[in-house]
Amino acid sequence: MMELTRKGEYAIRGIVYLAKQPAGKVVLVSEVAEATGVSQTFLAKIFQNFAKLGLVNSFRGTGGGFLLGRLPSRITLRQVVEAVEGPIIPNRCLTEEGACTRESLCMVHPVWRKIQSEVASILDAVTLEDLAKEKK
Amino acid sequence: MMELTRKGEYAIRGIVYLAKQPAGKVVLVSEVAEATGVSQTFLAKIFQNFAKLGLVNSFRGTGGGFLLGRLPSRITLRQVVEAVEGPIIPNRCLTEEGACTRESLCMVHPVWRKIQSEVASILDAVTLEDLAKEKK
């Protein structure tokens, strides 16, 4: 239950790799793909999506590639995860209307709400700066 | 991300329906299915699984059906969810070995660990007794 998909895992590995680069350094997807052991074309799509959201900046042509769109300290793990996996939604009823029994009567609802906010705040508290550090 | 499947939702609806019955009352899957708006055959499989795990007791033949296997206060939401969805695992590396980069070096790992234990404890804190109550 509640499993991150491979796409999510690849996305994290890829963007953490970027975060580990010296500031301003532009790197190729092919390099990131090789370093992280991810299919290049798959990772490319993920990064393109990041670029649309401003999480990374991209440059085309010779000498092109990707780099972080903001300071590592300004990108949270939640932003990364939600960029590829969508919002954190433990139960459909939190999006669709009337999916469960009436929301106002449903005793389970507050539980999912709580899980949603707990997970969100845990992921909010972690930035790429934290993740780029070498563990001692 | 982290979405409960329909099976999980049906399972909860179904067993909460059981929990709302008077103690000792045996009910048919067909009744539960109709009351909760779930396909009977699908719910039957879910309940059979519950029975194997002892979450519910079952009786075959005329007058048969299902009832809770323990007091509602002794069945947690976590037990119900894990019965159908499997253990709470936010990232593969928490099951497989060496799925991510080396666990001991990976900075992301502790985050998933924390999410895992937070979610588990939230679900542990809720019992069928709580869920069977009518909301005021």
Next chain:
DNA sequence: TTACTATGATACAAAAAAAGTGTCAAGTAT
């Protein structure tokens, strides 16, 4: 200009998981 390089956008394909159905066997009450 022309060739080369790298991302951007889509469409397509294969594989896995989820969701649901069908069939028959086994146990129980009348």
Next chain:
DNA sequence: ATACTTGACACTTTTTTTGTATCATAGTAA
């Protein structure tokens, strides 16, 4: 016996995940 109800298991359909392939677009360099 027989009508009823769960148990086990194989099967199908649909949806999601996990990619691949193709071509367009933009930038660099000669």
